[in-house]
Amino acid sequence: MKMNGARILLECLKKEGVDTVFGYPxxxxxxxxxxxxxxxxxxxxxxxxxQAGTHAADGYAxxxxxxxxxxxxxxxxxxxxxxxxxxAYMDSIPMVIITGQVSTALIGxxxxxxxxxxxxxxxxxxxxxxxxxxxxxxxxxxxxxYIASTGRPGPVLVDLPKDVQIAETEFVYPDTVEMRSYKxxxxxxxxxxxxxxxxLLESHRPVIYVGGGVILANASDELTGLSRKLSVPxxxxxxxxxxxxxxxxxxxxxxxxxxxxCANMAMTNSDLIIAVGARFDDRVTGKIATFAPxxxxxxxxxxxxxxxxxxxxxxxxxxxxxDVLAKMIKLADKxxxxxxxxxxALTPWHEDIAGWKDKHPLGYKxxxxxxxxxxxxxxxxELSDDDVIVATDVGQHQMWTAQxxxxxxxxxLLSSGGLGTMGYGLPAAMGAxxxxxxxxVISICGDGGxxxxxxxxxxxxxxxxxxxxxxxxxxxxxxxxxxxxxxxxKRYSQTCMxxxxxxxKLAEAYGAKGFSTSKPGEVETVIKQAFKEKGPVIMxxxxxxxxxxxxxxxxxxxxxxxxLNA
Amino acid sequence: MLHxxxxxxxxxxxxxxRVASLFSGRGFNIDSLTVAPTxxxxxxxxxxxxxxxxxxxxxxxxxxxxxxxxxxxxxFSDGSAIEREMILVKVTAEDENRAEVLRIVDIFxxxxxxxxxxxxxxxxxxxxxxxxxxxxxxxxxxLKELVRTGAVxxxxxxxxxxx
Ligand SMILES: Cc1ncc(C[n+]2csc(CCOP(=O)(O)OP(=O)(O)O)c2C)c(N)n1
Ligand SMILES: [Mg+2]
Numbered sequence: 061m062k063m064n065g066a067r068i069l070l071e072c073l074k075k076e077g078v079d080t081v082f083g084y085p086x087x088x089x090x091x092x093x094x095x096x097x098x099x100x101x102x103x104x105x106x107x108x109x110x111q112a113g114t115h116a117a118d119g120y121a122x123x124x125x126x127x128x129x130x131x132x133x134x135x136x137x138x139x140x141x142x143x144x145x146x147x148a149y150m151d152s153i154p155m156v157i158i159t160g161q162v163s164t165a166l167i168g169x170x171x172x173x174x175x176x177x178x179x180x181x182x183x184x185x186x187x188x189x190x191x192x193x194x195x196x197x198x199x200x201x202x203x204x205x206y207i208a209s210t211g212r213p214g215p216v217l218v219d220l221p222k223d224v225q226i227a228e229t230e231f232v233y234p235d236t237v238e239m240r241s242y243k244x245x246x247x248x249x250x251x252x253x254x255x256x257x258x259x260l261l262e263s264h265r266p267v268i269y270v271g272g273g274v275i276l277a278n279a280s281d282e283l284t285g286l287s288r289k290l291s292v293p294x295x296x297x298x299x300x301x302x303x304x305x306x307x308x309x310x311x312x313x314x315x316x317x318x319x320x321x322c323a324n325m326a327m328t329n330s331d332l333i334i335a336v337g338a339r340f341d342d343r344v345t346g347k348i349a350t351f352a353p354x355x356x357x358x359x360x361x362x363x364x365x366x367x368x369x370x371x372x373x374x375x376x377x378x379x380x381x382x383d384v385l386a387k388m389i390k391l392a393d394k395x396x397x398x399x400x401x402x403x404x405a406l407t408p409w410h411e412d413i414a415g416w417k418d419k420h421p422l423g424y425k426x427x428x429x430x431x432x433x434x435x436x437x438x439x440x441x442e443l444s445d446d447d448v449i450v451a452t453d454v455g456q457h458q459m460w461t462a463q464x465x466x467x468x469x470x471x472x473l474l475s476s477g478g479l480g481t482m483g484y485g486l487p488a489a490m491g492a493x494x495x496x497x498x499x500x501v502i503s504i505c506g507d508g509g510x511x512x513x514x515x516x517x518x519x520x521x522x523x524x525x526x527x528x529x530x531x532x533x534x535x536x537x538x539x540x541x542x543x544x545x546x547x548x549x550k551r552y553s554q555t556c557m558x559x560x561x562x563x564x565k566l567a568e569a570y571g572a573k574g575f576s577t578s579k580p581g582e583v584e585t586v587i588k589q590a591f592k593e594k595g596p597v598i599m600x601x602x603x604x605x606x607x608x609x610x611x612x613x614x615x616x617x618x619x620x621x622x623x624l625n626a
Numbered sequence: 627m628l629h630x631x632x633x634x635x636x637x638x639x640x641x642x643x644r645v646a647s648l649f650s651g652r653g654f655n656i657d658s659l660t661v662a663p664t665x666x667x668x669x670x671x672x673x674x675x676x677x678x679x680x681x682x683x684x685x686x687x688x689x690x691x692x693x694x695x696x697x698x699x700x701x702f703s704d705g706s707a708i709e710r711e712m713i714l715v716k717v718t719a720e721d722e723n724r725a726e727v728l729r730i731v732d733i734f735x736x737x738x739x740x741x742x743x744x745x746x747x748x749x750x751x752x753x754x755x756x757x758x759x760x761x762x763x764x765x766x767x768x769l770k771e772l773v774r775t776g777a778v779x780x781x782x783x784x785x786x787x788x789x
Contacts, residue, residue, distance in 0.1 A: 182644060183651045187694040190639060207694060241636050241697040365688040368681065 065194040066091040066225040067099075069158065072201035074101045075233045078129050080120060080494050081105070082113035086133020087173060088160025091225040105494055105523055108515035110137050112487035114144020114157065115513070119491030121153050122474045123449055125278060127208050128155045128491065134162055135173030138219075139180065143481060145215050146184040150478025151299060152276055154213035156204050157185075163223040164192055178219055186214030194227040202237045211244025212363040213276055245362065248379030248387065255375055256334070256358050256384075257391040261402045263332035263356075265409045266292050269315065272299030272477065273337015273361060273381055280304065280470045282385035283336065289392055291403050293413055295323040297338055298458075299477040302467035312413065313422065316344040317613045318459045321420035321622060324613065326413055327352050328620040335359045337381045340370040341478075342615075350618040360384050420611070420624055422463050431580050433457060433532045433603045437464040440502065440530065443587050448472065448500040449492045453485030453509035456538040459609040461504050483512030486529060490516055493525040500528070500591070507533040507557060517570040520596040528590055531563055531600045534607070542608050546623070567598040578602035628657065629683055630707060630779045632700040633672040633690055634787065637663060641695045645672060648693065654678065654686050658776025669697065673778045700787060707779040712751045714739070715761070718768030719746045727767060734760045745770060 063071065069092060073081065080103045085093045096104055107113040110132040117128030128148075132141045138159040148155045162171040178190050187207050189200045197220075204216040260266055274283050280303045287294050287310050294304045295312040304311055315323035324346075327333065333355045338344070345351045351371060358375040359367045367376045377384055392399050424434040437460050450465060451474040452458040458475055467473050474492060476484040489503035510531050520527050534541075541555040567574030573593050575586045583601065590597040611622040635641045642661060649656050657675040664671045676686060683703065690699045702709075719727045720743075727746050731738060736750035750760050754777050761772070781787065 178640060179643070182640075182647055192639070239694070242694050363692070365685065365692055369685060 061231060062228050063231045064091070064095070064226055064228045065191075065197055065220065066095040068194070068197050068229070068231050069201065069220065069225070070095055070099050070102060071231055072198055072233060073129060076127065076201070076205045078127070079103055081129040081131055082107055082116040082120075082491065083131030083158075084110050084113055084133065084137055086137050086160060088134040088162060088222045089131060089137075089225075091222065092131065092158075092160070105519065107487065107490070107519050109513065110140035111143050111483065112490070112513045112516045112519070114141045114155075115147065115481075115484050115487035116491035116494065117155055117157075118144060118148045118153050119451055119474050119488030120495045121148070121155055121491075122488070123471055123492035124495045125471065126154075127205055128153070129158070130155065131158045132160070133173070134160045134177070135175045138175055138177040142180060142184065143483075145181055145217065147476050147479045147481040147484060148215040149184045149186065151272060151476065152213050153215065154208040155215040156208055157215060157217045159217060159219050160225075161190070161219045161221040164221045165223070167221065177217065181217050184215075185217050188217040188219065190219045191221065191224050194224050194229045197224065198231060198233050199237070202234050203239065206237050206239075207242065212273075245364075245378050246380045246383065248360065248377045248384035250387070252375060252377045253384055253387045254391060256360075256377060257388050257395070259332060259356060259358060259375060260290070260292070260334065260388075261392075261395060261398050264405060265330045265412075266332040266334065267312070267326050267330045268292050268294045268334045268336060269327065269338055270294060270296040270300040270303050270336050271338025272297065274300060274303040275470045277337060277362070277380055277382045278470070279337070279382035279385055282382055282389065284308070286385050286389050286392070289389060290399060291406055291410070292334075293326060293410075295319070295326065297341070297344055297477070298462050298475060300338065301462060301473045302470045305468040306466035307468055314462050315619075316341075317346075317615075318463065318609050318611065319613075320422055320463075321611055321624065322413055322416035324611075324619040324622060325416045327355075328618070329412065330355045333357050335361075336385065337361060339366040342370070345371065346613045346617055346619040346621070352619075424607075427604065428580060431578060431583060431601050431603045433460050433534075433601070433607055434464045435580065436530070436532060436583055436601050436603070437461055437504070439583050439587055440504070441465045443584070443591060444502065445500040448502060449474065449489070449496065451475070451485050451489035451492060451501070451503045453503075453505040454480045454482045454539075455506040455509060456534070456542060456607070456609050457504055457506045457532040459539075460532070463609075482509035484509075486510060486513045486516050486527070489527045489529070490520055490525055493520075493527050494523070497525070501526075502528045502530060504530045504532065506538060507531055507535060507561070508537045511561070514566070517567065517572050517596060517598070521571040525596060526594060527596050529596065529598045531598060533563070533600050533602050534605045535560060536605060539609070541606070545606070545608070546612070547614070563598050563600040572596045572598060574598045574600070576600040576602070627677060627679065627683075629676050629678070630702040630709060630777060631674050631676065631687065631690070632702065632779055632787070633674060633696055634664070634698040634700075635670050635672060636695040636697060637668045637670045638695050641670070644693055644695060645674075645690070648689055649676075652685070652689065654682065658774070660776045660778055673776070675777050698787065700781065702779055702781070707781055709753055709777045709779045710751055711754050711757050711777045712749065712775045713757055713761070714747065714749055714773045715764060716745055716747045716770040716772075717764050718744065718770060720744055723767050727764070730760065730763050736760065
């Protein structure tokens with residue numbers, strides 16, 4: 061059937077199984093919105109800012125594993141999406157972003173609301189397309205979804221000029237797509253996998269170090285299976301939290317700058333590190349020269365560029381981590397005798413680890429007069445549902461969440477790890493709630509970052525998305541203040557927010573509910589009350605203003621040089 | 627260390643800027659870059675001369691391969707390629723210099739492609755080393771203008787890039 065480009069776009073989304081999109085209208089997408097008006101198969105959510113729309117699509121993608129979709133108009137609409145795109149790119153989140161563009165005849169003329177969004181997003185998308193002929197549209201959409209969701213996932217932008225939306229052609233959606241220049245590697249080389257198992261079974265102090273790649277590949281079962289089968293301890297990055305049950309005795313918790321003492325000590329003293337879907341980020345390794353000096357490194361990743369980028373690697377395995385881990389489990393079964401011997405010989409290693417856990421467990425000084433942020437996080441965990449989804453913003457509260465909210469299931473923590481984008485937490489929660497209307501979704505924010513996309517409370521109220529927003533209010537840009545305290549002589553330059561905000565009134569102004577307390581004794585009541593509410597809620601906790609995130613590996617120091625208490 | 631890579635790319639809109647911005651965005655060097663269509667429909671070939679240690683070169687190859695429009699990256703690190711470059715160069719040529727220029731042109735099997743009473747314009751091709759050598763001899767005579775294509779490279783032996 062002949063259709064215009066705008067309609068074809070919607071049909072393509074439907075064919076890809078997209079049920080929800082986050083978009084904002086404007087001159088160059090008005091034709092798409094005109095088609096959408098009578099298109100019943102796609103639920104459209106109107107955020108209050110395109111950045112938030114993009115983060116919402118990202119949150120939707122992280123929570124579901126499906127491709128998130130956002131729409132924006134040309135020019136300012138498109139540039140507003142850039143932070144959201146870069147956030148998704150750094151964390152390898154599958155997304156398709158559709159931007160309107162001025163008509164093809166006007167491109168390059170500095171037309172009204174023209175911006176070269178293809179050029180602007182080239183370095184923060186996995187790929188991008190400018191559609192110049194309506195006949196190419198369906199194939200480009202097919203490719204966009206294919207590229208976004210396969211291999212190492214990532215955001216793909218499709219720039220759609222207005223005249224292409226109006227032009228008509230026959231709609232045919234390809235069933236499959238074949239690209240000679242894009243063949244994501246899927247299976248690990250069998251010889252390499254065998255070698256990995258040999259190396260593992262010959263090691264005495266092994267650690268599995270896990271990143272977001274395990275969650276992206278839906279490989280939590282395989283990871284947990286391998287670790288438990290051979291009693292190998294697991295530490296995860298911020299992005300990897302939830303891929304391995306935090307309550308498992310083999311879990312060392314998070315490693316790196318604000319990781320646990322025991323995770324960082326285990327890495328430093330190990331003789332074999334198996335890195336799975338992780339990329340040895342500088343926040344994780346500390347000083348490279350002294351990183352895990354005695355360890356051999358096996359690196360399993362679907363993206364070859366991640367391997368040997370930052371650290372030396374003894375055994376690289378390029379492939380889907382789910383497939384590689386499954387093969388490793390099979391091989392461990394095959395070498396059962398050797399595996400049993402290996403396990404038995406791990407006792408001293410487990411004792412070392414238990415010793416580190418005992419010596420410096422994660423902790424904080426409780427207070428009866430002032431609310432400690434860590435206490436709020438623990439209470440939230442205690443009082444929330446088992447399958448609760450938590451989206452954080454960026455800062456101290458993010459690290460306290462990572463440390464004290466035990467994540468036991470994949471896709472339950474949504475956090476901007478790579479880019480560290482303030483303003484992410486609220487809209488990401490909104491996206492997750494749109495995907496799972498029945499599940500409990502909490503957004504944990506700082507008083508700074510929450511104000512970067514605070515307008516989305518309106519979207520929550522309008523769309524009946526009952527996100528529970530927690531604000532840990534220290535009236536500081538706390539994480540930066542912490543650095544100033546530790547490394548800049550407490551010169552708190554521009555990190556005090558000065559003006560106190562009445563977050564309860566603010567919630568009410570948007571038609572949401574608001575609670576606030578500064579008393580430790582009221583924390584539990586506030587959380588319980590808030591969780592009972594059917595709609596979106598702000599819970600503000602006025603916390604100890606100068607509480608620090610500890611332990612901390614100062615930037616550039618070795619992993620085992622942690623500041624434990626100051 | 628200088629290093630030559632050939633990159634086979636889909637002849638898509640913007641592919642050159644994808645490659646170029648990969649180099650600039652990641653701080654890789656480009657000494658020269660040439661690009662033109664190949665005998666195969668829709669495929670172009672770039673020859674890039676770059677520099678860096680082994681780890682950087684490995685990243686360059688991997689990052690290029692990761693670009694969606696890149697079909698194949700051929701790494702000529704081991705001297706397995708034949709490289710050629712062409713120059714067009716305008717030299718001052720007056721009085722006794724005129725004969726000297728002609729001698730150099732002759733020795734390097736170059737060609738005079740334009741003549742005026744005061745200058746010769748020369749076309750020369752050869753390996754980058756040979757081009758450097760002829761330029762070294764011409765330079766003292768006075769170079770008015772120099773255009774270099776940058777190297778193109780092809781693997782030695784009977785096999786094409788597909789093997
Ligand atoms: C968009 C953006 N701007 C600046 C920063 C730098 N930054 C990182 S954490 C932080 C402080 C965040 O303060 P707040 O939201 O109150 O959280 P807290 O650290 O106090 O928990 C800042 C400014 C950032 N990560 N993102
Ligand atoms: Mg704060």
